[in-house]
Amino acid sequence: MRVWTRTLSGRLSRKSSISLENMAEEDNQSIHNENNHVRTLRDHMNPTRTSAPSCIVFPPDASHFNFKPGIIQLLPTFHGLELENPYLHLREFEEVCNTYNDLNCSMNTIRLKLFPFSLKDKAKTWLQNIRSGSIRAWDELQQ
Numbered sequence: 001m002r003v004w005t006r007t008l009s010g011r012l013s014r015k016s017s018i019s020l021e022n023m024a025e026e027d028n029q030s031i032h033n034e035n036n037h038v039r040t041l042r043d044h045m046n047p048t049r050t051s052a053p054s055c056i057v058f059p060p061d062a063s064h065f066n067f068k069p070g071i072i073q074l075l076p077t078f079h080g081l082e083l084e085n086p087y088l089h090l091r092e093f094e095e096v097c098n099t100y101n102d103l104n105c106s107m108n109t110i111r112l113k114l115f116p117f118s119l120k121d122k123a124k125t126w127l128q129n130i131r132s133g134s135i136r137a138w139d140e141l142q143q
Helices: 020-030 041-045 060-064 086-098 107-118 121-128 138-142
Strands: 003-006 012-015
Touching (some): 107 138
Antiparallel strands (some): 003 012
8 A cells, every 4th residue: 555654854755555553653753843843733824924023113111002993094094196295194193193192101102003004005015115123213203
């Protein structure tokens, strides 16, 4: 009987005859990777992060920020089109943020947390292409 098995390097190999004991041993070895770490189904379903880290570095009080339901829908959107005025978008964005009060964090944190949600299309691509970790304050983002 021909049986296909997977080697430790991950390649399939064909064996012409195999006993049940050997098959159980190879099945046990095939679920382990080279570091002898068992990968669970959860590991296979949640891929590792492959995108670049954000350009925004949030202040320490950002972990206390609470999103209110509906705040994202109130934010103005900016698509990065030639007809759109970025300064007008920033002014409207700040107006909305000024209506949002959170005693646990500063206005700087609120603006940094909400700003990516106001960008769409080309503008979102622009933000994602900024060097990671380069923005630490709202004033730096405005420039």
